[in-house]
Amino acid sequence: MQGKDLLSCVEQGLAACELDPSFLAIGLGALPNSDGEVELDAAIMDGRDLSAGAACAVRNIVPVISLARKVKEKTPHVMLAGDQAKRFAIEQGFEPRNLMTAENIRRYDEWRAGRTEKQYVHAAGEAYEHRGDTVTLLGLEDGHTVAGCSTSGIAWKAPGRVGDSPIVGAGLYADDEVGSAGATGLGEELWKACASFRAVELMRGGKSPQEACEAVARQMIRRQPAASSMACVVFALAKNGEFGAATTTAEFPLWICRDGRSEMRVYKGLDG
Numbered sequence: 665m666q667g668k669d670l671l672s673c674v675e676q677g678l679a680a681c682e683l684d685p686s687f688l689a690i691g692l693g694a695l696p697n698s699d700g701e702v703e704l705d706a707a708i709m710d711g712r713d714l715s716a717g718a719a720c721a722v723r724n725i726v727p728v729i730s731l732a733r734k735v736k737e738k739t740p741h742v743m744l745a746g747d748q749a750k751r752f753a754i755e756q757g758f759e760p761r762n763l764m765t766a767e768n769i770r771r772y773d774e775w776r777a778g779r780t781e782k783q784y785v786h787a788a789g790e791a792y793e794h795r796g797d798t799v800t801l802l803g804l805e806d807g808h809t810v811a812g813c814s815t816s817g818i819a820w821k822a823p824g825r826v827g828d829s830p831i832v833g834a835g836l837y838a839d840d841e842v843g844s845a846g847a848t849g850l851g852e853e854l855w856k857a858c859a860s861f862r863a864v865e866l867m868r869g870g871k872s873p874q875e876a877c878e879a880v881a882r883q884m885i886r887r888q889p890a891a892s893s894m895a896c897v898v899f900a901l902a903k904n905g906e907f908g909a910a911t912t913t914a915e916f917p918l919w920i921c922r923d924g925r926s927e928m929r930v931y932k933g934l935d936g
């Protein structure tokens with residue numbers, strides 16, 4: 665935050681998480697897909713002009729949030745995918761690297777042990793083992809807002825599977841006229857709900873951030889049976905600094921950092 669613009673703060677916050685191999689959630693050392701490869705998704709959106717950049721299903725490139733920012737700033741596009749996103753990253757000076765570590769290899773081997781080849785090669789056809797990790801950051805400074813998120817998606821996912829996180833409107837949304845919103849949890853359901861866009865539009869219509877998040881989560885519980893099978897979380901930050909969060913199920917820890925001080929709040933599932 666020292667002298668940097670808000671976009672860089674959000675990017676660097678996520679990049680720091682991605683580059684920490686002891687943090688199994690995103691980036692280097694994250695839990696891989698069913699082939700044992702880490703595939704990453706990320707996006708960043710600037711509320712000033714709704715400009716956004718995203719990268720999805722990218723292997724061997726970290727921080728993928730910085731690649732998303734390059735897509736936003738160096739191309740006329742919003743998203744690049746897969747090996748072509750990796751090619752663009754290399755053109756932009758990223759060095760490909762092995763994202764597997766002793767710990768995520770150990771966890772992958774544990775998952776695969778006892779499974780037939782058909783079970784892990786065709787894991788896409790199975791119910792997901794519901795564990796996934798995402799970090800989503802909403803930043804606000806003097807009424808200006810930026811949203812960013814980075815994920816390795818659902819652990820042991822089908823190769824090529826992409827969830828809500830890199831999708832503008834699903835995993836994140838930012839509009840300086842209103843504020844921003846972000847999501848974490850089961851990407852298929854959050855995407856179908858257009859969770860982040862909906863939260864921002866409910867705030868535009870007059871709801872507080874807490875009311876908006878609860879309305880999104882309650883509608884998901886009502887309309888989407890799978891939304892209670894794993895946490896689907898939406899959180900929102902209004903341009904006046906008010907914030908809120910809601911989760912369909914389970915518990916969700918939200919970290920709030922204001923004027924250099926951090927606190928955590930736990931939100932309980934609305935299905936309880």
Ligand code: GLY
Pocket residue numbers: 796797798815816817818826827828829847848849850851852
């Ligand atoms: N929310 C992360 C994912 O489902 O990919």
